[in-house]
Amino acid sequence: NTGSFKFQIPKYDNYWLILDNNDSVVSSKKVILYISALYPQPREEHKFYKKKFEELYSGLKKVFIFSDFDIYIKNCGVENAFSDPNITICNEYVDRLIDQGLSQAGVWVILHELGHSLLRLWGYPSWDNEDVADEFATMFLVMGNMKEPILQAFSKFSMQNPEAEAELKIRQDDRHSLSIQRARNIINWSNNPNELLKRWQKILVPNMQTEVLKGMMTDSSTPWIDHELISAELKTREKTQSK
Numbered sequence: 001n002t003g004s005f006k007f008q009i010p011k012y013d014n015y016w017l018i019l020d021n022n023d024s025v026v027s028s029k030k031v032i033l034y035i036s037a038l039y040p041q042p043r044e045e046h047k048f049y050k051k052k053f054e055e056l057y058s059g060l061k062k063v064f065i066f067s068d069f070d071i072y073i074k075n076c077g078v079e080n081a082f083s084d085p086n087i088t089i090c091n092e093y094v095d096r097l098i099d100q101g102l103s104q105a106g107v108w109v110i111l112h113e114l115g116h117s118l119l120r121l122w123g124y125p126s127w128d129n130e131d132v133a134d135e136f137a138t139m140f141l142v143m144g145n146m147k148e149p150i151l152q153a154f155s156k157f158s159m160q161n162p163e164a165e166a167e168l169k170i171r172q173d174d175r176h177s178l179s180i181q182r183a184r185n186i187i188n189w190s191n192n193p194n195e196l197l198k199r200w201q202k203i204l205v206p207n208m209q210t211e212v213l214k215g216m217m218t219d220s221s222t223p224w225i226d227h228e229l230i231s232a233e234l235k236t237r238e239k240t241q242s243k
Helices: 044-063 093-099 106-119 130-143 149-156 162-171 181-191 195-206 210-217 227-242
Strands: 071-074 081-083 087-090
Touching: 044 081, 044 087, 044 093, 044 130, 071 081, 071 093, 071 149, 081 106, 081 181, 087 093, 087 106, 087 162, 093 106, 106 130, 130 149, 130 195, 162 181, 181 195, 195 227
Parallel strands: 071 087
Antiparallel strands: 081 087
């Protein structure tokens, strides 16, 4: 009186397991059900993103001042990425980007979530604004002269059907702008790099390591560096340390 069934789920999604007792016309039956799930092993691409994330985090620690937070790249059952301020990038989301030929767009996604986390830890009220996190990600890629992730992020959002997406947003709680608008924003920001970087210095400079700021003060060849802002920040820190 026992049965065992094994099956492979074709793709990540929500599923229902239904027990149908219609064949038992006369009496009901007591059923005890045991379910176990075997998640797929991480792909090489998943390991790549984990390594990339760790490298970004290590690099940020050398440049910025912030409290530690955890980073997870794992199976979630949904295609998503989120910050609380610990960051989770779902393997399902990575797989979708890979299947679309947009693996480099994942770097932009990582930086988007880092934007949420760092702005939250730094105490800025806009930390949960999705457009601000988009701008943060684009700003960092522009600063690093990483064009491919920017172009792939633009392509990712340009693929969406704006009419269908707008209809879906009416039924769902989603704080993101329409994908077509996000794509336009990314291109506009990346086409005006000096303006973008100057604007973000007001947030970044107060949270940068002192030695990094001193190094920026000696850089006279980078047009977007605000030497007056950095000088004022260094003087404030000197006064604080002397008290």
